[in-house]
Amino acid sequence: MDNKLIYEFSSQKTDGDASLSNLLGGKGANLAEMSKLGIQVPPGFTITTEACNYFSKNKKLPDGLKEEIINYVSNLESLSQKSFGNSESPLLLSVRSGGMISMPGMMDSILNIGLNDDNVQNLAKAFNDERFALDSYRRLIQMYSNVVLGVEVDRFEAVIANKKRMDNVTSDADFNVDQLDWIINAYKNTVERFTNSPFPQDPHEQLVGAIEAVFSSWQNKRAITYRKINNIPDSLGTGATIQTMVFGNLNDKSGTGVAFTRNPSNGSKELYGEYLINAQGEDVVAGIRTPHPIKNDDSVEQESLESKFPNAYKEIKEIASKLESHFKEVQDLEFTIENEKVYLLQTRKAKRTAQASIKIAIDLHNEGIALNASPGAAVGEIVFDADKAEKEANRGRDVILVRDETSPEDIHGMHSSVGILTTKGGMTSHAAVVARGMGKPCVVGAEGLTIDVENKTIGNGERVLTEGDIISIDGSLGEVYIGELETEPPRPSDEFNTLMDWCSEYKRLAVRANAETVLDTEKSLEFGAEGIGLCRTEHMFFEGERIIPMREMIMSESQQGRKRALKKLIDFQIADFESLFLLLKEKPITVRLLDPPMHEFLPKSDIEMTELGNAIGVSPSYIREMLVKLSESNPMLGHRGVRLGLSYPEIYEMQVEAILRAAYNIQKKDGVLVTPEIMIPLVMNAKELHQMKNLLIKKISKEQKKLDYKFEYTIGTMIELPSAALNSGSIAEHADFFSFGTNDLTQTTLGLSRDDASKFLTKYVENNIFSQDPFVSIDKKTVGKAVEISVNDGRQSNKDLKIGVCGEHAGEAESIHFFNTLEIDYISCSPFRIPTAKLAAAQAEIIQSN
Numbered sequence: 140m141d142n143k144l145i146y147e148f149s150s151q152k153t154d155g156d157a158s159l160s161n162l163l164g165g166k167g168a169n170l171a172e173m174s175k176l177g178i179q180v181p182p183g184f185t186i187t188t189e190a191c192n193y194f195s196k197n198k199k200l201p202d203g204l205k206e207e208i209i210n211y212v213s214n215l216e217s218l219s220q221k222s223f224g225n226s227e228s229p230l231l232l233s234v235r236s237g238g239m240i241s242m243p244g245m246m247d248s249i250l251n252i253g254l255n256d257d258n259v260q261n262l263a264k265a266f267n268d269e270r271f272a273l274d275s276y277r278r279l280i281q282m283y284s285n286v287v288l289g290v291e292v293d294r295f296e297a298v299i300a301n302k303k304r305m306d307n308v309t310s311d312a313d314f315n316v317d318q319l320d321w322i323i324n325a326y327k328n329t330v331e332r333f334t335n336s337p338f339p340q341d342p343h344e345q346l347v348g349a350i351e352a353v354f355s356s357w358q359n360k361r362a363i364t365y366r367k368i369n370n371i372p373d374s375l376g377t378g379a380t381i382q383t384m385v386f387g388n389l390n391d392k393s394g395t396g397v398a399f400t401r402n403p404s405n406g407s408k409e410l411y412g413e414y415l416i417n418a419q420g421e422d423v424v425a426g427i428r429t430p431h432p433i434k435n436d437d438s439v440e441q442e443s444l445e446s447k448f449p450n451a452y453k454e455i456k457e458i459a460s461k462l463e464s465h466f467k468e469v470q471d472l473e474f475t476i477e478n479e480k481v482y483l484l485q486t487r488k489a490k491r492t493a494q495a496s497i498k499i500a501i502d503l504h505n506e507g508i509a510l511n512a513s514p515g516a517a518v519g520e521i522v523f524d525a526d527k528a529e530k531e532a533n534r535g536r537d538v539i540l541v542r543d544e545t546s547p548e549d550i551h552g553m554h555s556s557v558g559i560l561t562t563k564g565g566m567t568s569h570a571a572v573v574a575r576g577m578g579k580p581c582v583v584g585a586e587g588l589t590i591d592v593e594n595k596t597i598g599n600g601e602r603v604l605t606e607g608d609i610i611s612i613d614g615s616l617g618e619v620y621i622g623e624l625e626t627e628p629p630r631p632s633d634e635f636n637t638l639m640d641w642c643s644e645y646k647r648l649a650v651r652a653n654a655e656t657v658l659d660t661e662k663s664l665e666f667g668a669e670g671i672g673l674c675r676t677e678h679m680f681f682e683g684e685r686i687i688p689m690r691e692m693i694m695s696e697s698q699q700g701r702k703r704a705l706k707k708l709i710d711f712q713i714a715d716f717e718s719l720f721l722l723l724k725e726k727p728i729t730v731r732l733l734d735p736p737m738h739e740f741l742p743k744s745d746i747e748m749t750e751l752g753n754a755i756g757v758s759p760s761y762i763r764e765m766l767v768k769l770s771e772s773n774p775m776l777g778h779r780g781v782r783l784g785l786s787y788p789e790i791y792e793m794q795v796e797a798i799l800r801a802a803y804n805i806q807k808k809d810g811v812l813v814t815p816e817i818m819i820p821l822v823m824n825a826k827e828l829h830q831m832k833n834l835l836i837k838k839i840s841k842e843q844k845k846l847d848y849k850f851e852y853t854i855g856t857m858i859e860l861p862s863a864a865l866n867s868g869s870i871a872e873h874a875d876f877f878s879f880g881t882n883d884l885t886q887t888t889l890g891l892s893r894d895d896a897s898k899f900l901t902k903y904v905e906n907n908i909f910s911q912d913p914f915v916s917i918d919k920k921t922v923g924k925a926v927e928i929s930v931n932d933g934r935q936s937n938k939d940l941k942i943g944v945c946g947e948h949a950g951e952a953e954s955i956h957f958f959n960t961l962e963i964d965y966i967s968c969s970p971f972r973i974p975t976a977k978l979a980a981a982q983a984e985i986i987q988s989n
């Protein structure tokens with residue numbers, strides 16, 4: 140390989156920076172950036188992701204890389220005045236992983252590389268502390284043997300637990316020299332037993348082994364799963380950073396921790412985080428000891444960093460604010476204190492809750508820093524392991540994953556759960572960080588609860604719950620409740636409204652809601668909807684007293700019978716439309732005429748059939764006969780949409796009359812002028828639309844004459860069949876507007892049934908047949924292409940055509956970015972997705988116009 144494969148960073152010379160994150164990984168690139176900023180970072184160098192990709196492909200490191208590594212290590216030797224190997228003063232290194240996009244905890248890092256039986260006493264002498272040296276060595280054996288040699292961590296933890304019990308030691312920081320010696324011996328025996336060879340003593344062999352293991356960890360199962368879930372390409376690869384060790388486990392004037400430059404739960408401006416005295420690396424995250432807060436906190440008994448190490452606290456605070464202004468983003472820091480001296484080991488963009496991200500965005504703006512643009516509650520059944528969580532979720536259950544602590548192996552289970560509860564760990568534990576990233580409510584460190592893994596129970600000493608019992612958790616308050624608590628939907632805050640105003644300023648697409656009830660319409664308006672893009676009238680036929688006349692209509696064999704039944708429905712429809720029009724004032728509304736196959740309205744049980752028979756005066760056997768006639772074997776592609784409208788024009792005529800009457804009434808009573816957009820579903824070609832439209836217009840002129848009033852309205856169609864997309868030029872001649880029903884368009888373009896595809900779709904995504912579920916994010920090359928063709932042809936034949944999208948995709952960020960590239964006017968999504976949709980629409984427009 141000819142490319143530069145190694146980039147170094149130190150106070151003397153740094154040749155990488157933050158812009159190289161694709162090559163160095165986020166961690167390596169930001170270590171370089173911090174070195175350049177003059178922040179105290181232990182010196183090191185990063186091997187590029189290209190070397191990782193070479194390794195993945197060829198199963199070996201590029202030729203010459205090992206020699207180069209040796210050269211860079213000797214640079215570190217001269218910088219530190221120590222030497223890597225069996226010297227008086229041994230240099231120790233860490234090997235750390237990290238790709239361009241942060242994947243917390245998914246890959247491995249190894250600390251204290253370079254120690255062995257011969258030099259561990261030299262390290263002890265150099266620092267005048269034997270306990271520390273032995274502690275570092277036993278950590279190396281444990282981490283290296285696990286990550287590089289594949290010995291399970293449990294084996295080592297068992298040794299520790301055993302020794303604690305034997306000698307009555309409570310914390311692993313309390314082991315004395317003899318005890319550590321004993322542990323190291325036990326560790327080495329364990330390694331030999333499981334790998335059939337002794338723990339490697341050659342520092343260079345350790346180093347290369349660790350680098351290869353870091354590169355291999357890019358392909359481990361949990362990393363692959365995480366990339367799938369988060370849509371991170373496999374081709375990125377990880378960097379490997381080799382860095383001089385600093386020691387938080389040196390003594391009681393040392394420690395290690397993580398800090399956020401702002402509170403990641405609520406966004407408030409404070410240094411927030413946790414640390415442990417006399418600890419190394421991931422001790423804080425691993426939940427071995429209960430971490431201490433960074434800032435003074437009266438509700439916690441552990442002593443804070445602020446009071447224990449006031450100087451270090453001040454220094455970290457200054458660094459935090461420097462980094463935040465520099466990156467123009469809230470940062471998540473890793474630091475180590477060695478003998479009261481502060482070192483920075485990592486900085487990255489902090490994951491945060493939705494609530495916090497809004498507050499932070501606004502605050503940063505107001506502080507003049509930047510313009511870059513959960514807690515919450517959950518109710519579910521408890522499950523105790525990740526596999527079970529996934530299984531139950533696939534069956535459609537809401538589950539809360541309950542664990543002592545979570546680890547990267549639990550990712551799939553966390554993803555499947557509606558919430559997560561752990562009994563150990565703090566705000567920066569794996570569970571908390573991952574849950575925040577996923578936007579899931581999470582309560583961590585519920586120490587009053589005890590889990591009995593074997594019997595699958597959890598209790599607080601008084602009550603015991605078993606698997607399947609329902610609990611509620613409140614991630615904001617950190618509370619757990621037995622049973623089902625009513626969860627309150629979030630109310631928009633002032634900051635939220637400011638953010639939405641900004642979005643409106645920048646976005647081009649209008650954002651409407653899919654809603655047909657008063658409740659949903661109110662919610663939508665509160666969230667800033669600019670109208671209704673899809674009002675599904677069939678939902679108005681199921682409620683209460685309406686279903687009987689609806690069924691009567693379906694059961695009638697004559698037009699007269701149907702008209703009689705429809706008469707009983709029209710007043711309901713008029714009232715429904717009036718209430719929506721009133722709420723919307725003059726905002727636009729697209730009303731879709733009846734769409735689903737009659738099949739869906741049929742009575743199902745015997746009781747329902749008898750009831751219906753009695754109500755409309757026919758015999759049960761007649762009803763059964765009609766059921767046979769009306770049922771369809773493929774209703775999704777059957778007698779529905781405009782096909783129904785053409786077979787039974789009286790249905791659509793009644794609906795159109797109701798819509799226009801309601802508009803007329805509101806105009807007369809309240810002086811509000813509504814211009815309803817009447818939408819005809821499932822059209823295939825121009826003739827179909829043309830005939831249907833003519834029938835409606837005839838009816839409308841009749842009503843106009845009756846009332847001596849001229850209605851304001853437009854008539855348009857849904858585009859949800861490939862046939863309609865391909866006929867768009869001629870269809871547009873008869874349409875005032877198009878609305879893309881991308882759900883059905885996805886079903887019909889891909890030939891995939893949304894209701895049945897879940898059985899294999901996950902596998903398809905796993906195996907890269909689809910990069911994403913096409914019902915979640917629009918499949919641009921097919922469905923997206925159909926939309927594009929239709930937009931272009933439609934506009935060409937009718938330049939005034941109004942165009943929108945009303946499928947689920949209209950609420951999904953990546954699809955919105957795609958829609959923004961087309962000449963469409965609006966998107967319409969479910970009420971709760973409106974804020975996300977507005978934000979995505981604004982971001983899409985900003986990106987596109989730059």
Ligand code: ADP
Pocket residue numbers: 181232233234235236237243244245246247248250382383384385386387419420421473474475484485
């Ligand atoms: P991850 O990506 O899992 O966070 P890291 O590479 O950040 O892994 O390393 C794990 C832990 O080890 C972190 O807490 C980090 O701060 C610590 N660490 C890594 N390298 C060093 C080093 N050279 N000196 C001291 N601590 C280190």
Ligand code: MG
Pocket residue numbers: 243244245421
């Ligand atoms: Mg980690």
Ligand code: MG
Pocket residue numbers: 473485
């Ligand atoms: Mg880290």
